Amino acid sequence: MQESSSVESKTKSVAETPLLTRLRQMIVTGVVQPGDLLAETALAQDFEVSRTPIREALKQLEREGLVEVRSRVGTFVRKPTQREIHEMFSLKEAFEGLAAGLLARRGAVPELEQLKENVARSQQAVENGDAELYSQLVHEFHSTLVAGADSRKLSEHYDLLMNQLAYHRIVSQTLSLPGRLQNSQNEHQAIIDAISSKDPLTAELIMRRHVAASSQSAALAALREDEEHPG
Amino acid sequence: MQESSSVESKTKSVAETPLLTRLRQMIVTGVVQPGDLLAETALAQDFEVSRTPIREALKQLEREGLVEVRSRVGTFVRKPTQREIHEMFSLKEAFEGLAAGLLARRGAVPELEQLKENVARSQQAVENGDAELYSQLVHEFHSTLVAGADSRKLSEHYDLLMNQLAYHRIVSQTLSLPGRLQNSQNEHQAIIDAISSKDPLTAELIMRRHVAASSQSAALAALREDEEHPG
DNA sequence: TTACAATTTGTTGCATGCAAGAAATGCTAG
DNA sequence: CTAGCATTTCTTGCATGCAACAAATTGTAA
Incomplete structure (x- = not known):
C-alpha cells in the first residue's frame, strides 16, 4: 500500500481544514469508492461536527472534481471517465x-x-x-x-x-x-x-x-x- | 465600458448559481475594489437571501482566487500581485x-x-x-x-x-x-x-x-x- | 403479474441563533 | 498629550430547525 496519497504541497493559499484533508484522503485512498454516497448527516456524525463544515468541505471537493453534488439527491464519489x-x-x-x-x-x-x-x-x-x-x-x-x-x-x-x-x-x-x-x-x-x-x-x-x-x-x-x- | 466581463463559457461542471455569477461580476468589473470588505450580512441583505448561500459563493470565489477570507475578520476583494x-x-x-x-x-x-x-x-x-x-x-x-x-x-x-x-x-x-x-x-x-x-x-x-x-x-x-x- | 398512483423516507438547500474571536474604540492614568 | 487597558462592535464559524424536492416503497386496481 501507500501511506501518503493526496498531493501534499506547501501550497495552502486556500483554507485547508483538517476535515477537508481527511475527506479527500478517504476518496483518493479508496476508503470510499466511486458511486458511494457521502451523506452530510452521516459524515457529520462520524466526524462529530455539524453538517455545516461537512457541507463546505464537500463543496470544495466538488470543485476539485472528486465528488458530484446532485441537488436534493446526494453527494457521490466521482469516477473520472x-x-x-x-x-x-x-x-x-x-x-x-x-x-x-x-x-x-x-x-x-x-x-x-x-x-x-x-x-x-x-x-x-x-x-x-x-x-x-x-x-x-x-x-x-x-x-x-x-x-x-x-x-x-x-x-x-x-x-x-x-x-x-x-x-x-x-x-x-x-x-x-x-x-x-x-x-x-x-x-x-x-x-x-x-x-x-x-x-x-x-x-x-x-x-x-x-x-x-x-x-x-x-x-x-x-x-x-x-x-x-x-x- | 464593457458589458460582459467574467469568462462566459459552456463549462458548467460545477454548480454555478446566479448569486455566484453576480458576485463574480461585481469583482471583475470593478464595482467592488481590491481591499473592499464583502461582509456576509450586508451582502445577504443586498441580495435578499440568508447568509448561507452568500457564504458558499464567497468560499467559491476564494478558491477562484478573487477574494481572501480572513477567519473571523472578513472577506476582502483580492488584488493579484x-x-x-x-x-x-x-x-x-x-x-x-x-x-x-x-x-x-x-x-x-x-x-x-x-x-x-x-x-x-x-x-x-x-x-x-x-x-x-x-x-x-x-x-x-x-x-x-x-x-x-x-x-x-x-x-x-x-x-x-x-x-x-x-x-x-x-x-x-x-x-x-x-x-x-x-x-x-x-x-x-x-x-x-x-x-x-x-x-x-x-x-x-x-x-x-x-x-x-x-x-x-x-x-x-x-x-x-x-x-x-x-x- | 403488472402498471400506476399515493405515501413515506432520505437528502440537500436555506434561514437563523449563538459562540468565538479580532479589531476598533473609548477611557483612564500618568 | 500619550500609552495602555477595558469594552464595545463587527465579523466569521458552527449548530440546528425546517422546507423543498427526489426517489424508493407500498398499496391498489386491473
Whole structure:
C-alpha cells in the first residue's frame, strides 16, 4: 500500500481544514469508492461536527472534481471517465513541461541538487528491485521539479490536477512495465542535464516527451483497471 | 465600458448559481475594489437571501482566487500581485499553446471556420479603428480556440485562470500599443494557417509566441495601472 | 403479474441563533 | 498629550430547525 496519497504541497493559499484533508484522503485512498454516497448527516456524525463544515468541505471537493453534488439527491464519489483521464494527462504534460522550462531558466541550484540526489536514490531502488520505493521517488521527482519552478499559480493548478489524478493511485501503479523503469530513470537524468545547461527549450521538450511516455503507460493501466472493475 | 466581463463559457461542471455569477461580476468589473470588505450580512441583505448561500459563493470565489477570507475578520476583494500576474500569463501561454496543438491535431473544421470569420471581422475593426470591438473579437478568438481543443479539463483550468486574470479587465485594455494591432492580427492568421495545415507543433509554437508577446504588453499595462492606483 | 398512483423516507438547500474571536474604540492614568 | 487597558462592535464559524424536492416503497386496481 501507500501511506501518503493526496498531493501534499506547501501550497495552502486556500483554507485547508483538517476535515477537508481527511475527506479527500478517504476518496483518493479508496476508503470510499466511486458511486458511494457521502451523506452530510452521516459524515457529520462520524466526524462529530455539524453538517455545516461537512457541507463546505464537500463543496470544495466538488470543485476539485472528486465528488458530484446532485441537488436534493446526494453527494457521490466521482469516477473520472477514460476521456477525462486522457485530458488530464495532457495537462500534466503541459504543466510539467512548463515547470521544467522555468526551472532551467531560473537555474535554481538547490532544487537541482535535490533532483540529482533523487535520481541517485532511484537508481539504487531500481537495482534493488524495490518498485514501491521507486514509485515514491518518481512522484517526489516530479513534485520537486514543479515546486522548483517557483510559481505559486502553477503549483495551485498542478495540485488541483494531481488530486484528481491521484484517484485510485493511478499514478503510482504505473511504471511496472518491464524496461520502462530504466527508461524513465534515463529520462530523468536527461532532464537534469538540460536544466543544468540552462537550456529551457530542451528541458521542456524532454520533460514533455517523458511525461507523455509515462502517461501512455498510466492511461493503459487505468483502462485495464476500468475493464476489471467497471463503475 | 464593457458589458460582459467574467469568462462566459459552456463549462458548467460545477454548480454555478446566479448569486455566484453576480458576485463574480461585481469583482471583475470593478464595482467592488481590491481591499473592499464583502461582509456576509450586508451582502445577504443586498441580495435578499440568508447568509448561507452568500457564504458558499464567497468560499467559491476564494478558491477562484478573487477574494481572501480572513477567519473571523472578513472577506476582502483580492488584488493579484505583479508576480502572480506574471505567473498567470505563463500559464495562459501554456494553456493556449496546448489548445492550439490539440486543435491542429483534431483538424476541427467548424471551429476553424469560426476563427477565420473572426479574423475577417477583426480586420474590419482594425480598419475602422474600432478598438473596443477589436478587443472583444480578440477575446472571442482565444475563447474559440480553447473551446475547440475539445478538452473539458483544459477548459476548466483555463476558465479558472481567466477569471482571475479578468480582474480589472487587464486583458481587454492591452492591445492599444501602436502597431501591435496589425501584428496581433497577422499572428492570428498565422495560427489559423498552422492549424489548417494540421501542424500541431508549429501551431503551438506560434500560439505561444503570440500569447507571450501580448502578455508582455498586458503585464506592462498592469504595472502602469498599479503605479497609478497602488493598492 | 403488472402498471400506476399515493405515501413515506432520505437528502440537500436555506434561514437563523449563538459562540468565538479580532479589531476598533473609548477611557483612564500618568 | 500619550500609552495602555477595558469594552464595545463587527465579523466569521458552527449548530440546528425546517422546507423543498427526489426517489424508493407500498398499496391498489386491473
